[in-house]
Amino acid sequence: MDTHETRPPLPPFTLDSAIAKVRAAEDAWNSRDPARIALAYSEDSAWRNRSEFFSGRPAIVDFLTRKWAKELDYRLIKELWAYGEDRIAVRFAYEWRDEGDRWYRAYGNENWEFDARGLMRQRHASINDVAIEERDRKFHWDASARRPLDHPGLSALGL
Template sequence: METKPPLPPFTLETATAKVQAAEDAWNSRDPARVALAYTEDSEWRNRSEFLSGRTNIREFLTRKWAKELDYRLKKELWCFMDDKIAVRFEYEYHNEAGEWYRAYGNENWEFAPNGLMMRRFASINDVPITAADRQFRWERV
């Protein structure tokens, strides 16, 4: 059986590790890598888009990172209980026209016993920023 440690039920230490692992994966901007954290039938709400299944998640992320260029994300553990984790996050990106944005949001996660995410519900708001207002700078890989 496929597993993705740490496994529920979560402690402060394991919930924090799960959030950091998600941040690291999403910052890779690799749709195939990120999609492996979700069950084959995972359910998502991302803004106004509803998705089901790992294949659709991978396709969504491919579209996302084709439009949200130089994406950089920070996640923070908000709370946890048993097999659920809530996070708040912010990320920055620019579009093809060079316009920068910072997105703020919250996610509610629910995990299967094997540590894969079964449900992800995200509420996100974008705020236009200038390049000088950027907070998340990093070395390009």
């Protein structure tokens, strides 16, 4: 591994740098590009996502590839919940539809721990899916683009 590989902002986090880290993660996940996203994690990053446990960038790419083969038209909003020197907690919601055009909103929390280079070395995610009607969707930006800066966040949407 390139020991010079970094992913700013770097710990220790401030309020502003934690918010920037969360938005960078949101933007990356909304790209739905597993290879790009995996670069934000250490090579041996350990994950718990729902009931799956795995580690390493190849496993992250595999997981995200499987995820977005199932979760179509995915749109995500993340919001900072708390932060510390090398840790960030977020809450998030994302909307997606399945192959049968049934819509869902997933609600979750993530706990992140970073190494000194700003790469995430641990990610623990708890997520619940709720079926919604298409008319109840709240995330309407172009799915091929990042969430617009003027689009409301989770608190403003009452989520």
